[in-house]
Amino acid sequence: KPPRYKVLLHNDDYTTREFVVEVLKGVFHRPEPEAVQIMLHVHHNGVGIAGVYTYEVAEVKVRTVETMARQREFPLMLSIEPEE
Numbered sequence: 001k002p003p004r005y006k007v008l009l010h011n012d013d014y015t016t017r018e019f020v021v022e023v024l025k026g027v028f029h030r031p032e033p034e035a036v037q038i039m040l041h042v043h044h045n046g047v048g049i050a051g052v053y054t055y056e057v058a059e060v061k062v063r064t065v066e067t068m069a070r071q072r073e074f075p076l077m078l079s080i081e082p083e084e
């Protein structure tokens with residue numbers, strides 16, 4: 001069974017709530033209510049799980065979101081960590 005990895009979203013003061021929700025819907029395939037919940041969790045707790053994937057898929061998701069964020073000049077940060 002391939003090991004799986006959490007893609008973590010990190011809070012910052014400049015990325016808009018709307019952009020984070022769009023990313024959670026568009027890249028991580030979360031339904032709107034769950035996307036809003038995850039965004040608010042990150043906003044209040046500093047970090048949260050966007051999704052859990054194989055390493056290769058996690059890497060592509062992080063790169064995709066970083067590219068989208070930089071195009072909009074948002075400092076949004078993501079990281080990957082192994083699932084326990």
Ligand code: TYC
Pocket residue numbers: 009010011012013014015016017020039040042043076
């Ligand atoms: N803290 C941001 C704001 O108030 C919203 C935000 C949420 C940013 C989650 C990043 O991963 C994030 N506009």
